[in-house]
Amino acid sequence: MNPQEEEWQLLKKVQQADFVVVELTLYTDTHPNDMEAIQQWREAIKEAAKVRRQYESRFGPLSLLSVPSTQAIEVGWHWNSTPWPWQR
Amino acid sequence: MWVYEKKLLYPVEVTTCNPMLAKYLMEQYGGADGELAAALRYMNQRYTVPDKVIGVLTDISTEEFSHLEMLATMIYKLTKDATPEQLEKAGLGAHFVNHGHSLFYENAGGVPFTATYIQSKGDPIADLYEDIAAEEKARATYQWLIDISDDPGVSDALRFLRERENIHSLRFRESVEILKEERDRKKIF
Amino acid sequence: MNQSQFRGTFRPYVSPRDPCPPILEKTFVLPPQLFTNFQKPGLPQNSPEEALKQGSLWPQFVDGFYREEGIS
Numbered sequence: 158m159n160p161q162e163e164e165w166q167l168l169k170k171v172q173q174a175d176f177v178v179v180e181l182t183l184y185t186d187t188h189p190n191d192m193e194a195i196q197q198w199r200e201a202i203k204e205a206a207k208v209r210r211q212y213e214s215r216f217g218p219l220s221l222l223s224v225p226s227t228q229a230i231e232v233g234w235h236w237n238s239t240p241w242p243w244q245r
Numbered sequence: 246m247w248v249y250e251k252k253l254l255y256p257v258e259v260t261t262c263n264p265m266l267a268k269y270l271m272e273q274y275g276g277a278d279g280e281l282a283a284a285l286r287y288m289n290q291r292y293t294v295p296d297k298v299i300g301v302l303t304d305i306s307t308e309e310f311s312h313l314e315m316l317a318t319m320i321y322k323l324t325k326d327a328t329p330e331q332l333e334k335a336g337l338g339a340h341f342v343n344h345g346h347s348l349f350y351e352n353a354g355g356v357p358f359t360a361t362y363i364q365s366k367g368d369p370i371a372d373l374y375e376d377i378a379a380e381e382k383a384r385a386t387y388q389w390l391i392d393i394s395d396d397p398g399v400s401d402a403l404r405f406l407r408e409r410e411n412i413h414s415l416r417f418r419e420s421v422e423i424l425k426e427e428r429d430r431k432k433i434f
Numbered sequence: 435m436n437q438s439q440f441r442g443t444f445r446p447y448v449s450p451r452d453p454c455p456p457i458l459e460k461t462f463v464l465p466p467q468l469f470t471n472f473q474k475p476g477l478p479q480n481s482p483e484e485a486l487k488q489g490s491l492w493p494q495f496v497d498g499f500y501r502e503e504g505i506s
């Protein structure tokens with residue numbers, strides 16, 4: 158796999174994990190007493206953070222809530238680096 | 246406040262240079278039942294609805310902005326390197342003389358966005374019923390866009406977006422039920 | 435996914451003077467959320483991969499719309 162394809166695939170993993178959080182957030186908004194769902198929602202947030210760390214350690218932060226890794230800085234990552242989401 | 250995420254909600258892949266399709270997609274970018282209207286409608290209603298439904302309006306509005314970015318991505322890609330001649334043939338000649346290659350909040354017919362597309366009544370049921378209707382209208386618009394799209398990548402993203410409208414409609418319907426429960430709760434005491 | 439459970443049909447009046455070849459039966463969408471005013475807890479879920487692909491964590495609310503259905 159070329160590095161660009163690898164990056165796309167790893168980003169997709171982040172998108173999948175984040176999407177579960179999006180869905181469970183909306184669900185728990187209207188089901189505040191479903192304790193099982195709230196537990197799953199907590200786990201989903203943990204999982205999404207884990208997958209995000211895997212991506213960001215190699216390719217740089219996806220948001221400014223993450224600390225840029227030294228690896229990312231070394232390869233010349235900047236917040237303003239291309240591609241932006243609509244360019245890729 | 247909001248924090249920008251440098252990624253799309255859903256991986257969009259556009260395979261054709263297709264300004265005609267871009268013109269049609271503008272209906273969901275800056276049209277009456279489009280993503281901008283949805284995002285602004287919910288974000289504005291949320292300040293005065295009962296506390297129990299503020300979360301739904303905030304979170305769905307935020308998601309609508311990510312849908313708006315997906316639409317922008319598709320329109321951008323479909324027109325990126327199109328020549329003025331190609332744009333003109335696609336019915337985007339007037340758009341080109343006014344906006345060049347840039348995007349604009351307008352519908353498929355070129356009518357600019359207006360706040361009159363959305364409403365806020367300060368009545369929770371009136372507002373939520375408008376929101377349910379908005380989701381069903383957006384769903385229908387995605388259906389007709391899927392029917393007219395000849396780009397497989399765009400069709401795939403549209404199918405995802407249409408499905409989100411189902412879920413949003415469901416959450417707004419649940420919000421109505423939550424408000425109805427408030428009355429039943431009073432009766433018990 | 436059984437799509438047909440989320441579709442309705444009707445038969446419009448056909449005139450001999452209709453210019454386009456008549457479609458005798460028209461189909462329209464009855465989306466899944468019409469049949470669930472409040473989602474029940476514990477519904478079967480998609481995997482994260484499948485959820486993103488389908489656009490929902492719960493297959494029950496996915497009714498999939500395809501051009502080939504010929505609804506319009």
Ligand SMILES: [Fe+2]
Nearest residue numbers: 283409410413
């Ligand atoms: Fe929506």
